[in-house]
Structures are given as C-alpha cells and as structure tokens.
Amino acid sequence: MLESYVPVLILGVISVGFAFVTLALSHLIGERKPTEEKLIPYECGNVPIGTARERFPVKFYIIAMLFIIFDVEVAFMFPWAVLYENLGMLGLIEMLIFVLILMLGLAYVWGKGALEWE
Amino acid sequence: MANFDFLSISPDLVLIAFAVLFLLMGSFSRTPGVHNYNMLSISAFSLAILFNLLLFGSKRFGFYDMMLYDELAGIFRFIFYGIGIIVSLMSDPYIEGKIKHKGEYYALIILSIVGMSFIATSYDLIMLVLGVEAMSLSVYILAGMFKHDEASAEASIKYFLLGAFSTAIMLLGIAFVYGTVGTTNYSLIVQNYNKYLHGGIQTGIFLFGVAAILAGVLFKIAAVPFHMWTPDVYEGAPTSVTAFMISGVKAASFFMLIRVFLIALKVAVFNFVDIMVFISIITMTLGNIAALTQRNIKRMLAYSSIAHAGYMLIGFVALNKTGLAAIVFYLIAYALMNLGAFAVLVLLEEKGKDLEHVSGCGFLYPFLGLMMTIFMFSMVGLPPTGGFMGKFYVFKGALEAGYLWLVIIAVLNSAVSAYFYLRVLVYMFFEKPIDAGGALRTSSATVTTALVLTSVGILFLGIFPQFFFEITTKYMTYLP
Amino acid sequence: MISQMNFFLLTGLLIFGIGALGLLIRRNLIICFMSIELMLNGVNLIFVTFSHYLQSAVGVLYVLFIMALAAAEVAIGLAIILLIYRLKGTVDMDSLNTMKG
Numbered sequence: 229m230l231e232s233y234v235p236v237l238i239l240g241v242i243s244v245g246f247a248f249v250t251l252a253l254s255h256l257i258g259e260r261k262p263t264e265e266k267l268i269p270y271e272c273g274n275v276p277i278g279t280a281r282e283r284f285p286v287k288f289y290i291i292a293m294l295f296i297i298f299d300v301e302v303a304f305m306f307p308w309a310v311l312y313e314n315l316g317m318l319g320l321i322e323m324l325i326f327v328l329i330l331m332l333g334l335a336y337v338w339g340k341g342a343l344e345w346e
Numbered sequence: 347m348a349n350f351d352f353l354s355i356s357p358d359l360v361l362i363a364f365a366v367l368f369l370l371m372g373s374f375s376r377t378p379g380v381h382n383y384n385m386l387s388i389s390a391f392s393l394a395i396l397f398n399l400l401l402f403g404s405k406r407f408g409f410y411d412m413m414l415y416d417e418l419a420g421i422f423r424f425i426f427y428g429i430g431i432i433v434s435l436m437s438d439p440y441i442e443g444k445i446k447h448k449g450e451y452y453a454l455i456i457l458s459i460v461g462m463s464f465i466a467t468s469y470d471l472i473m474l475v476l477g478v479e480a481m482s483l484s485v486y487i488l489a490g491m492f493k494h495d496e497a498s499a500e501a502s503i504k505y506f507l508l509g510a511f512s513t514a515i516m517l518l519g520i521a522f523v524y525g526t527v528g529t530t531n532y533s534l535i536v537q538n539y540n541k542y543l544h545g546g547i548q549t550g551i552f553l554f555g556v557a558a559i560l561a562g563v564l565f566k567i568a569a570v571p572f573h574m575w576t577p578d579v580y581e582g583a584p585t586s587v588t589a590f591m592i593s594g595v596k597a598a599s600f601f602m603l604i605r606v607f608l609i610a611l612k613v614a615v616f617n618f619v620d621i622m623v624f625i626s627i628i629t630m631t632l633g634n635i636a637a638l639t640q641r642n643i644k645r646m647l648a649y650s651s652i653a654h655a656g657y658m659l660i661g662f663v664a665l666n667k668t669g670l671a672a673i674v675f676y677l678i679a680y681a682l683m684n685l686g687a688f689a690v691l692v693l694l695e696e697k698g699k700d701l702e703h704v705s706g707c708g709f710l711y712p713f714l715g716l717m718m719t720i721f722m723f724s725m726v727g728l729p730p731t732g733g734f735m736g737k738f739y740v741f742k743g744a745l746e747a748g749y750l751w752l753v754i755i756a757v758l759n760s761a762v763s764a765y766f767y768l769r770v771l772v773y774m775f776f777e778k779p780i781d782a783g784g785a786l787r788t789s790s791a792t793v794t795t796a797l798v799l800t801s802v803g804i805l806f807l808g809i810f811p812q813f814f815f816e817i818t819t820k821y822m823t824y825l826p
Numbered sequence: 827m828i829s830q831m832n833f834f835l836l837t838g839l840l841i842f843g844i845g846a847l848g849l850l851i852r853r854n855l856i857i858c859f860m861s862i863e864l865m866l867n868g869v870n871l872i873f874v875t876f877s878h879y880l881q882s883a884v885g886v887l888y889v890l891f892i893m894a895l896a897a898a899e900v901a902i903g904l905a906i907i908l909l910i911y912r913l914k915g916t917v918d919m920d921s922l923n924t925m926k927g
Contacts, residue, residue: 235829236832236833236836238527239837240840249881277890289904289905289908292904293900293904293905294901296897296900296901297898297901299897300893300896300897301894301897303890303893304890304894307886307890320913329925332366332369332370332836335370335373335374336369337373338373339370339372339373339374340372340373368845472856472884472887472888472891475895476895479895479898483899483902486902486904486906490906490909493909494913494916496924497925499906499909499910499913500910500922500925501925502909503855503906503907503910503922505857506903506906506923507849507855507859507862509863510899510903511846511861513895514842514845514862514865514866514869516848517869517888517892518842518868518869518872520888521872521876521885522870522872523872524873524876524884524885525835525875525880528880528882529882529884530884530888577925578925581925582924586839593904611864645925747906803854
C-alpha cells in the first residue's frame with residue numbers, strides 16, 4: 229500500500245525541485261538589461277495606449293460583482309435540470325423557493341439603485 | 347427520509363424574514379431614516395427565543411439528516427439570540443450618524459446569528475461549512491461598516507483574508523475526511539470509520555483531515571498559533587461589532603469545536619488531546635502577557651479574549667462531562683461580561699480609546715463605574731461573579747481528569763491577568779480626569795438596559811451557579 | 827487506478843499549496859485574494875477526485891456549494907479591497923499599518 233506512493237513522492241520532489249532550480253538559476257545567473265522598451269506592459273505587441281493602471285469607474289466593479297453572484301447561483305440549477313424527472317414536484321417547489329430568494333436579492337439591488345448606469 | 351421539519355428551524359426562518367424585511371425597507375422605503383430597526387431587531391430576536399422555547403426539550407432530525415436539533419443546540423440558540431438582543435440594544439446610539447445603512451447593519455447581525463444557529467444544529471459537515479460562511483461573511487462586512495474609518499477597513503480586510511484562509515483549510519480537511527470515510531454525515535463518519543479504517547495510510551489521511559479541520563476551528567476561536575488577526579481586527583472594528591465578534595462568533599466557534607469533535611470526529615479526538623493541552627497553555631499565557639502592555643482598552647480586551655479562549659480549552663482538554671459543561675457555562679459568563687464591558691466602552695468612546703481617556707470616569711459617571719467594576723471582576727475571576735464560577739467549573743473538570751499542573755498554570759495566569767483588568771478600574775477611579783467631563787452625548791436608555799441585563803446576568807451566574815450548571819451538565823450529551 | 831487518483835490529489839494539493847504560499851508571501855491585496863480562490867479551487871479538485879473514485883455524489887455537491895461560497899467571497903472581498911483603495915489610494919498590504927500595539 230505504502231510503496232505505491234513512492235513514485236508519486238519522487239515525482240513531487242522532482243517537479244518542485246526542478247521549478248525551484250530553474251527559477252533560482254535564472255534569477256542568479258541571468259543577465260538583466262532593462263530598457264525602456266522592455267519595461268512597458270505587453271499588450272499583444274501593440275504600443276500601449278496610456279497607462280495600464282487606468283482607473284475604471286466603480287460601477288464596473290459593482291456590475292461585475294452582481295454578475296458573479298447571480299451567475300454562480302445558476303450552477304445550482306444544472307443538477308436540478310438533469311434530475312428534473314426524478315425530483316418531480318418537490319424539486320420544482322424547492323427551486324421556486326431558491327429563485328424567490330434570488331429575486332429578493334435582485335429586488336434589493338434594484339431598490340438600492342446599483343443597476344442604474346448613469 | 348425527507349423530513350422537512352420546518353418547525354425545528356422556525357426561529358431561524360423568523361429571523362431570515364426579518365432580515366429580508368430590513369433590506370427591502372432600506373431600499374424601497376421613501377423615508378429610510380425614520381425606521382426603528384433597533385426595536386424591530388429586538389422583537390425579531392424575542393420572537394425567535396419564543397419559538398425556540400416552544401421547541402426546547404425535543405430532539406429532532408430533519409432535512410435528510412442534515413440537521414439535528416437537540417437540547418444543547420437549543421441552549422446555544424438561546425445564547426446566540428440573547429447576544430443578538432444585547433448587541434442590538436447597544437448598537438443604536440453608537441452607530442447613529444456613523445453608518446448610513448442601518449437596515450443593512452441589523453440585517454447582517456441577524457443573518458450572522460442565523461449562521462451561528464445553523465452551526466449549532468448542523469448534522470452534516472456541509473451544513474457546518476454553510477453556517478460558518480453565513481456567520482463569517484456577514485461579520486467581514488460588519489467589521490468594515492465604518493466606511494470612512496481606515497482602522498475599520500483594515501480590520502475588515504485582515505479578518506476577511508485570514509478568515510477565508512481558515513475556511514479554505516477547513517474545507518481541505520473536510521475533503522480528506524470525505525475521501526477516507528466516504529461521507530460527511532456526523533453519525534455515518536463514525537460508523538464508516540469503525541468499519542473501514544483500521545490503521546494504515548487511510549487513517550493517516552483521515553487524521554490529517556481532522557487536523558486541518560481543527561486548525562480551521564482554532565482560527566475562528568483565535569487560539570495561539572492562529573491568533574494573529576485578533577488584536578487588529580477587534581481594535582479596528584466598530585465597538586458594537588467587536589462586542590458581537592468577541593461574544594457571538596467565539597461562542598459559535600466553541601460550539602463548533604464541541605459539536606464536530608465530539609459527535610462526528612470523536613473517533614479521532616483523543617489523538618489531539620496532547621497538542622490541545624499545549625495550545626491551551628500557550629494561548630492563555632500569551633494572551634495574558636501581551637495584554638499586560640496594552641494601552642488601548644479594546645486591544646487589551648482582544649488579548650484578554652485570547653486568554654479566555656485558553657481557559658475554555660482546558661475544559662475541552664479534560665474531555666469529561668464536568669469540563670465540557672463548564673465550557674458552556676463559561677461561554678455564557680464570558681459573553682455577558684464582554685458584552686457589558688463593550689457596552690461601557692460604547693458610551694465612553696467619545697472620550698477616547700486609551701486607558702488615559704477613561705481616567706476619572708468612575709466617579710464622573712458612578713453607574714458606568716459600578717458596571718465596569720462588575721465586568722472587570724468577572725474577567726479576573728473574582729467571586730461573586732459568573733467569571734469566577736466559570737473558571738471554577740472548568741478547573742474542576744480538569745482536576746477530575748487529572749490535570750493538576752494545567753490548573754496550576756491557569757490559576758497563575760489568572761493572577762497575572764488581575765493586573766491589567768484592575769488597572770482599568772485604577773484609571774477609572776483613582777486618576778485625575780483629563781477633561782472636565784460633563785454629560786456624555788450618548789447616554790441612552792437602550793445601552794443602560796443592556797448594561798443592566800448583562801450585569802444582572804453575571805451576578806446571577808455567580809450567586810446561583812448551580813441552577814445553570816445543572817442544566818448544562820444535564821444536556822451535555824456529547825461525550826467522547 | 828489508485829495511483830492515477832493520487833496524481834489528481836497531488837495536483838489539487840499543489841494548487842492549494844500555491845494558493846496558501848501566495849497568500850503568505852505576496853503583498854498585493856488583489857493577489858492575496860486570488861490566492862484564496864486558488865486554494866478553494868484546489869479543494870474543489872480534491873473533492874471531485876474523491877467523488878469520482880468513491881462513486882458518491884456528495885463530493886460534487888460540495889463543489890457546487892464551494893463555488894457559490896467563493897462567489898460570495900469574491901463579491902465581499904472585492905468590495906472591501908475597493909474600500910481600502912478609496913481610503914488609502916493603494917492596495918499594498920504594507921499600507922495596513924494604522925494599528926500598532
């Protein structure tokens with residue numbers, strides 16, 4: 229039982245060791261000649277327009293957060309959809325309750341005005 | 347069995363309904379400023395206590411064995427809802443004018459307490475995780491509720507990063523437990539462990555998982571070596587929220603420790619007793635020594651809460667009926683004295699947060715001075731207060747289990763702790779006030795009620811301890 | 827069969843470890859925050875692996891719940907980091923030094 233883990237252990241040690249050695253070597257002996265050209269952010273080969281640290285309006289973040297939450301909640305619907313026949317009425321009612329709770333969240337967000345763009 | 351036992355979670359359903367109501371009121375009401383969320387949340391908690399009282403004494407499995415409502419869970423629900431009432435009482439004058447979204451504040455406190463209640467009734471590790479997250483996520487936001495205060499934001503982010511870290515570690519542990527026993531139901535874990543695991547690498551992985559879960563729980567308890575976040579978070583968060591964290595979150599975490607490790611993982615708990623002895627000693631010693639040098643009262647109380655966690659862990663180390671029941675007793679006393687002390691701080695905070703700022707307040711405001719005396723005596727563990735009896739019962743449990751030397755260390759620690767607790771009283775009564783004083787802006791009826799409730803509770807626990815201790819002993823059915 | 831499972835478990839642990847290490851050594855709050863997500867995803871991989879090899883659906887259930895939890899943490903964490911940025915103008919962890927005791 230225990231012996232079967234030895235190759236795994238060896239592999240782990242080798243992979244971690246390799247990563248460390250290469251990183252350390254390139255850090256230690258690699259030459260570094262930073263020029264202005266090299267230091268600019270890489271944007272698929274184009275010349276960057278403006279600074280990369282541009283400030284985005286906060287509303288992007290709010291919309292993104294809302295999107296993440298409501299997006300992930302849909303993940304709960306996939307297993308329900310797959311087993312819809314087996315779950316029957318009970319599953320439907322539970323999903324309705326779930327969606328109702330999400331709706332309350334949406335109503336809250338709406339009432340707070342987080343969905344208004346302007 | 348699909349037993350949808352809505353009755354067993356009826357107190358939580360009531361609370362959730364109120365929380366949703368608060369949120370919708372905040373967003374749709376045309377006159378958001380005038381609502382008395384404070385009273386509404388107190389009535390919500392009172393209603394929840396009433397429902398829980400009707401349920402109390404029964405033992406119910408529910409929701410495909412995801413939940414088990416038993417008497418100890420009922421006791422802890424009473425504790426959580428009571429903490430909710432007292433925090434609501436002391437919050438209103440404090441957050442007035444500082445927090446714009448008052449509805450959200452109370453809704454988050456309610457939702458956090460619902461999370462704690464789910465921890466208390468969990469019978470499957472996934473319910474536990476959901477309860478912990480519901481509790482913690484709400485508190486992360488609450489800690490940052492003062493949007494223009496840098497300290498509050500810092501407390502929030504520190505608590506968030508380390509809290510999420512601890513949750514991840516706990517989930518890793520659950521993954522390994524699941525991988526080795528194939529289930530996460532509390533009773534099935536024990537069954538499958540006895541059936542399938544007989545030493546070897548599988549048991550090793552199982553124990554590793556248990557250790558990771560323990561680490562996650564100790565993070566929430568703020569035991570050394572997982573205590574780094576405590577002082578900053580407790581100091582930076584709004585004082586009413588700190589009171590909530592220091593009493594509610596800690597009580598929930600201790601119940602999580604008791605419930606998970608004595609129902610689900612009791613097969614493994616004896617492997618960890620030795621390390622828990624060590625953690626307990628180092629936690630109380632480090633908490634007390636670090637508290638000695640603090641000038642900021644909130645920070646001092648934060649370190650003192652670490653030390654108290656160390657004392658309570660002694661009961662868990664003892665692992666007998668007296669010790670475990672003593673933890674519950676101690677938690678009640680601990681929650682009451684911390685809530686009370688923070689209620690005094692809520693009133694005195696406009697003067698400042700350091701020891702010097704409270705100088706002379708004992709004679710300027712005799713009522714507050716008297717209250718602070720009771721709470722500090724209880725924290726030191728002087729009779730006739732609940733803190734004394736809590737320590738007494740914990741030590742009794744440890745003596746029954748044969749840990750005389752541990753009790754000696756704890757008593758020495760208590761003696762050290764007297765210095766910094768009583769120093770607060772020395773400043774309050776024997777130092778010259780730094781300013782003329784006069785009436786406090788925030789002297790309020792609700793905070794006074796909270797102070798009276800907590801101090802009466804502490805004295806009651808100290809003078810008639812037998813009554814409570816018999817209840818906790820009777821219902822402490824989780825034994826290894 | 828069992829050794830194949832070990833590779834998945836090891837990958838999951840490695841991802842978890844990278845996340846934990848990143849949280850401990852990086853100073854940028856956003857990166858720390860991403861490290862936590864990495865840890866949770868490592869746990870997810872471990873859960874899926876166990877679920878597959880034990881032929882039980884509980885593990886997949888956990889993954890769903892952890893994803894939802896992670897989303898909630900993202901929302902709250904980003905909001906808090908945004909708050910820090912507004913107050914301090916930086917998301918460097920070394921700027922969190924208001925309190926010293």
